[in-house]
Amino acid sequence: MARPKSEEKRDAILAAAVQIIADQGLGAPTARIAGLAGVAEGTLFTYFATKDLLLNQLYLGLKAELRQAMMATYPADAPLRDRLRHIWDRYVDWGVHNPAKRRTLAQLIVSDRLATETRALGSEGFARIEDMVREGVAQDLMREHPPDFAAAILASLAETTIDFILRRPDSAENYRAAGFDALWHAIGR
Template sequence: MARLKSEEKRTAILAAAAQAVAERGMGAPTALIAKRAGVAEGSIFTYFADKDILLNELYLSAKNSLRDTMYEGYPSRAPIEERFEHVWNRYLDWGMAEPALRVAMSQLTVSERITAATRVEGERVFGDIAGLFDEGMASGVLRHGQPIGFMAGIITAVAETTLQFMAKNTAEASDYRRAGFEAIWRAIGSA
């Protein structure tokens, strides 16, 4: 008789995988993931046919977690700069609350083990937020002539630095948060 799958176990496996990948990269052994999830190693393959599928699901899980955080209170009709600041603040909130998932997502983003279809799905989930760059370019609020990928890279680099400083000095976290946003806006804004 086949065992019923438990959403709780699946979630525990994904959380354990995030922690293991954050610490050990793509080479994190499934035995470690299973141990941290509190399941037998074979149970991982009940939920995920192989490790690559697990990693792709972890990538999507991280993207969905980030999206859920960013959409909370998203001011869809506000000026573009305000929407960018909302996304910035929510990314930092997520990064502080989910450090292992954030590090794992960073590693998964550059991994060849993540399929093209998974990458497309990971970006699709952001909907309106994904269109911010295009809208900003079309309206002249963002600098023309800079590729969107370059601007996104600047934001990511400054966000990672900001998160490091926020974590080291929580008393000044709001100052770092604001300074980080001002830095990215000077880099990508048109004025």
């Protein structure tokens, strides 16, 4: 079957795209991405038929990665607040440790290059957080917010927190705690 398409190359292209886009924006040439990935210009297109497709896949990949990071070692049996804190920490840490991925994701989100369907797919999977909100409300631990609104608040506070940590890494621990504190009061009781 000739050479099979290599998962490795696909990943290299995606990784290169993250790097390049993070610092040159979505207008970055596919040629540069291919170059950094160590493949020929044309090869990029055997893996992603168009630049838009690459961008959409990239978005989906990054979203999935963030989701996995958040849910890794999720302490299913811990008290609600601890579980929320777990997710919070994982989210913030991922952002802090993957600034290029985060920056690229930010560009993609505000761009007009994501298909509606892609955007929908990417938004899925914060269901776990919404479940926690429902649970918290039921147990009277949380103020009654629409679950998706609460989840969005978590994300936006986490993003803000990450911004501050990246600007002042020395106070990382402070911001992480202060951010969670704000979150807990914002949506908790």
